[in-house]
Amino acid sequence: MRFQIYESAENFYEKAIPFLKENEDKFSLFLGVLERIRVGGYENPLMATIEEDGELIALFQMTPPHPLNIIFVDPNKIEASTDLGIEEIIQRGIHIDSIISVKEWAMHFAEKWEEKTGQPHSLLMDQGLYRLDHVDDMLKASPGSWRLANDKDAPLIESWLSQFEGDTGLPRSAKEDIAQRVEAMLNAREVFLWEDEGEIVSMMKKARPSAHGVTVSMVFTPKEKRRKGYGRTMVAACSKELLKEYDFCVLYTDMLNPTSNKIYQEIGYQKLLDSVHLQLGETK
Numbered sequence: 622m623r624f625q626i627y628e629s630a631e632n633f634y635e636k637a638i639p640f641l642k643e644n645e646d647k648f649s650l651f652l653g654v655l656e657r658i659r660v661g662g663y664e665n666p667l668m669a670t671i672e673e674d675g676e677l678i679a680l681f682q683m684t685p686p687h688p689l690n691i692i693f694v695d696p697n698k699i700e701a702s703t704d705l706g707i708e709e710i711i712q713r714g715i716h717i718d719s720i721i722s723v724k725e726w727a728m729h730f731a732e733k734w735e736e737k738t739g740q741p742h743s744l745l746m747d748q749g750l751y752r753l754d755h756v757d758d759m760l761k762a763s764p765g766s767w768r769l770a771n772d773k774d775a776p777l778i779e780s781w782l783s784q785f786e787g788d789t790g791l792p793r794s795a796k797e798d799i800a801q802r803v804e805a806m807l808n809a810r811e812v813f814l815w816e817d818e819g820e821i822v823s824m825m826k827k828a829r830p831s832a833h834g835v836t837v838s839m840v841f842t843p844k845e846k847r848r849k850g851y852g853r854t855m856v857a858a859c860s861k862e863l864l865k866e867y868d869f870c871v872l873y874t875d876m877l878n879p880t881s882n883k884i885y886q887e888i889g890y891q892k893l894l895d896s897v898h899l900q901l902g903e904t905k
Contacts (some may be wrong), residue, residue, distance in 0.1 A: 622678060622701060624709040626669045630659045633668040637680055640694050645831050647893055648751050649871050650721075651682055651690050653829025653836065658684065667715065667786075671702045677882055678702050682734040686792075686897060693726050703733050710739065719745060731899045740902040746790065747876040747897055751890035754869050756861040760887060763850035765817035767858050769810055774821070778803050778812060781824055785841045789875070790799040812839075817853035823851040825859060835863055837872040853884045862887065 627633035634655060641652045656664045663684035664746050671679040679702040680692040691706070693699050707730070710717065720727050720734075724747075731742035770778060787792050794802070806812050806826060810822045815823040823842040827835050837860060842852045872890065874882050886892075 622671055622673045622698075622705050624669060624671050624705055626667070626713075630655070630666070630668065633670075634659060636670055636677065637876045640677060640680075640692075642832070646834055646869055646871055647750070648692055649829055649831060649834060649836055651680065651692060651874075652831055654682060654684060654687075654690070656829070656831075657800075658682075669706075669709075671705055673698075673702045674836050679706065681706060681716070683715075685716075686718065688721040689717050691720065691722045691726060691730060693723075699726065699729060703730055706730075707733055721896065721900060724897040726769050727897045727899050731901060734901055738902075740846065742902075743900045745898040745900050748895070749874045749876050749882060750871060750893045750896050751874060751885055752869050752871050752889045752893050753860055753864070753888065755862070755889055756857050757887065757889045760853075760857055760869065761850070761856040762857070763817070765815050765822065765854070767855055767862070768809055770812035770814050770824070772807055774812070774814060775800075775803050775807060777821060778806070778824065778882050779842050781843065782839065785839060788841075813855065815851050817851065818856050822849075823844045823855045825852075825856060827859075827863060830867070833868040835867045835870055837863070837870050840872075853888065857888045858884070 637655065642647055645652065657663060658668070665685065667681060667683040669681040670677060676695070678695045678698050680694065681689065683689040693702060720730055722730065735741055782799050782803060783793070811826045811828065813825050814821050823846065825840040826838055828838045829836045837856060840852055840856055863870050872885065872892070873896065874885055876882065876895070
């Protein structure tokens with residue numbers, strides 16, 4: 622087995638894309654980030670593989686300060702490829718704060734990492750990845766309608782994005798960073814809003830479009846408007862709109878929030894796999 626770091630995003634893409642295309646829904650996060658790396662969306666990304674006799678065994682991707690994302694292409698060689706990956710990461714002085722992957726894989730890597738480094742691991746988010754091919758048309762809808770956000774909505778979206786980070790335990794972004802991100806989202810026409818009698822009551826965005834699918838993310842309803850079905854109705858309606866262009870939608874849910882998981886299943890989303898985001902080392 623050989624651990625190889627790629628400097629060229631195109632060379633890494635060429636190596637990874639046959640497997641990623643076959644598993645476009647399950648590894649949409651990895652694929653979406655790779656597409657952004659290809660167009661210069663991240664500085665100093667880590668792109669690496671483990672290969673054996675020309676066969677792809679594992680994929681590693683990291684865009685600091687975001688977590689290391691690992692895919693074990695050959696599940697039968699998880700033990701050996703984990704050991705090699707950790708050994709190479711340590712020897713090369715690559716700094717890792719956290720890892721995100723299929724739950725079984727991430728837990729195995731984190732336990733091995735703790736054995737090798739003495740650094741404990743802790744749970745940041747226990748997630749489920751869901752896929753939607755068809756919206757349940759029998760779903761009861763809350764009042765209102767969706768529209769795409771525009772520049773005039775920027776202040777509200779910035780405020781809600783900050784609240785969303787707090788609610789989900791994500792690192793809080795500086796106001797300037799949030800403003801830049803929202804501007805990019807609006808320019809890309811990614812943000813959907815739900816309005817009831819002229820009042821904006823919920824939002825979501827599309828992200829990481831691929832050949833056949835798209836991710837639904839940043840689903841947020843302010844506390845004073847919750848428990849009225851706005852979020853569920855918005856995700857259902859906007860997902861149905863997205864399915865006119867894509868074969869499927871995917872989204873991540875917090876497995877510790879049974880309400881949101883129930884809501885998405887009612888819409889028609891079905892679980893693909895369990896995913897987990899783990900802190901490596903002491904929480905800062």
